[in-house]
Amino acid sequence: MQWQKWGFIACTGTGICALVLLTDFATWATQGEYVHNRLYEHFLQTDSPRPIAIPKRSPLMTKTDPGRRAKAAIVVLARHSDLRGVLLSMQRMEERFNGKYQYPYVFLNEEEFGADFKQQTSASTKSHTMYGLIPNEHWSLPSWLGQEDFDAARARMKKAGVLYADKASYHFMCRFYSGFFHQHPLLQEFDYYWRMEPDVHYYCDLDYDPFVFMEDRGIHYGFVITVVELPKTIPSLWNTTRSFMDKYAASLPEQNLMDFVTSGNDYNLCHFWSNFEIGSFSFLRSKEYQAYFDHLDKANGFFMERWGDAPVHSLAAAMFLNKSQVHHFQDIGYRHNSFTHCPARLRNNCACDAMKSVDFHTPSFGVCHKRWSDVAGLPHDL
Numbered sequence: 001m002q003w004q005k006w007g008f009i010a011c012t013g014t015g016i017c018a019l020v021l022l023t024d025f026a027t028w029a030t031q032g033e034y035v036h037n038r039l040y041e042h043f044l045q046t047d048s049p050r051p052i053a054i055p056k057r058s059p060l061m062t063k064t065d066p067g068r069r070a071k072a073a074i075v076v077l078a079r080h081s082d083l084r085g086v087l088l089s090m091q092r093m094e095e096r097f098n099g100k101y102q103y104p105y106v107f108l109n110e111e112e113f114g115a116d117f118k119q120q121t122s123a124s125t126k127s128h129t130m131y132g133l134i135p136n137e138h139w140s141l142p143s144w145l146g147q148e149d150f151d152a153a154r155a156r157m158k159k160a161g162v163l164y165a166d167k168a169s170y171h172f173m174c175r176f177y178s179g180f181f182h183q184h185p186l187l188q189e190f191d192y193y194w195r196m197e198p199d200v201h202y203y204c205d206l207d208y209d210p211f212v213f214m215e216d217r218g219i220h221y222g223f224v225i226t227v228v229e230l231p232k233t234i235p236s237l238w239n240t241t242r243s244f245m246d247k248y249a250a251s252l253p254e255q256n257l258m259d260f261v262t263s264g265n266d267y268n269l270c271h272f273w274s275n276f277e278i279g280s281f282s283f284l285r286s287k288e289y290q291a292y293f294d295h296l297d298k299a300n301g302f303f304m305e306r307w308g309d310a311p312v313h314s315l316a317a318a319m320f321l322n323k324s325q326v327h328h329f330q331d332i333g334y335r336h337n338s339f340t341h342c343p344a345r346l347r348n349n350c351a352c353d354a355m356k357s358v359d360f361h362t363p364s365f366g367v368c369h370k371r372w373s374d375v376a377g378l379p380h381d382l
Contacts, residue, residue, distance in 0.1 A: 004065055005331075037256070040047075048201070055109065062213060064208045065212065067332065068212055069207070070103070070192050070212050072103055072104065072190055072191060072192035073104045073106045073187065073192075073194075074105045074106070074196050075181065075187065075195050075196065076089075076107045076108070076195075077176070077181070077197075078109060078198055079110075080111075083116070083120060085197075085199030087121065089198055089199060089200050090124045090196075092202045096203075096204065096205055099126075104130060105127060105129045106129075106130045106131075106132065107121065107129065107130065107132070108133075113131045116251060117131075118131055123177075125297065132184055134176065134180075138176055139172045141303065145300055146302055149304070154171075157306060162232045162306050163306075164306065171303050173310075174306070176305075177195075177274070177309035178292040178309040178357065179296075179297060180284055182281050192281065194211075194365075195274065195276065195277050195279075197336055200275070200336045201314065201336075201340075202332065202334060202349050203335065203342060203352035204343060206331070209346060213327075214327065220279060221272070221277065221278075221280070221283060221313070222277065222278035222279065222327045222328075223328060224334045225272075225276065226272050226273060226371075227273055227336070227339070227358065228310050229308070230368070234305060234307050234308070236305060237307050237311060237315075240295070241315050241319075242300060244291075244292055248288075251291075252319055252320070255322040256318060256320070256321065256322060257319075257321060257322065257323060260318055260372055260375045261315060268371075270314070270367070271313075272310060272314045272315035272317070273339065274313050274314075276332075277313070278329070278335065287378045288319075288320050289320065293312070323375060323376045328376070328378070330343055330345070335350075335352070340356055340358060341358060342356060346372070357379075
């Protein structure tokens with residue numbers, strides 16, 4: 001192929017070619033023709049790109065029995081003030097997935113939900129909805145830590161610019177998701193959960209059941225985005241984890257995912273972004289995971305620092321699971337705040353631009369996605 005200053009010819013493996021003008025590349029990318037990560041980097045770095053046109057709807061190989069259901073629930077931690085965002089998330093979840101599968105919603109709050117919250121959320125779905133109160137001991141300081149110490153730590157972290165560290169509720173939330181939500185009485189009948197945040201986007205149709213998909217394959221944890229953690233939030237988390245590993249070395253499986261989270265002997269900060277996660281409760285309820293959480297909890301890092309549930313879940317998965325037990329749901333388009341995952345290859349009626357996926361943004365995002373692909377033995381596709 002001869003490179004022309006004004007454009008190039010892109011060809012698929014089947015021989016279908018198209019002329020793409022450079023002046024129209026941004027328009028072409030945003031109107032539904034997408035390239036995957038390696039080809040996009042090649043376009044930026046060389047004079048002879050060969051982007052492959054990706055259709056708006058790609059045939060998906062994933063199938064599950066349409067009549068079968070797992071024992072699973074969609075779990076939402078929210079307050080009444082989150083109602084509008086919760087309703088938006090439910091609308092998108094119902095349109096893309098749960099309108100067909102009708103899994104129950106479990107709403108949890110440290111305060112009792114009001115009648116208006118219950119009425120509006122229950123009216124937004126044909127699925128069963130449940131509303132639970134978080135026990136006070138799961139949303140407060142542990143008995144061995146004083147309020148003055150916590151207040152001083154938050155002031156110190158705020159001065160240091162640690163994100164969200166001054167918000168007491170954020171610390172409680174991270175500890176709750178790390179060690180307690182899977183213990184809630186309303187969730188004891190379920191084997192799997194899908195965590196849903198207020199005001200998130202689901203961009204692609206999901207025509208199979210991810211819970212059944214995981215159950216059939218022995219998968220315990222599913223994610224869509226993996227990024228680098230902010231170092232200021234977890235200065236002592238890795239050393240605390242290392243001390244746990246030294247203490248419980250005999251119980252750690254030989255086949256694990258430590259290569260994903262470590263570079264040499266250090267934590268490389270890669271983690272699964274847990275505001276989207278689909279997981280098995282058997283993993284979180286296991287004696288190994290509970291021992292890890294108890295070890296972390298006693299170290300006070302959820303309060304004296306700002307340990308998040310995302311690196312905690314990720315480090316636990318790396319220690320206790322292997323690559324066949326963790327799955328990247330590449331075909332689920334998702335957005336939370338400013339971070340987006342949009343599939344380029346496995347697309348099913350997606351209403352998002354793959355060029356805006358976090359994997360394209362900067363090396364600080366793409367490096368973890370690439371590392372996961374290398375560890376899992378997968379192509380670097382979105």
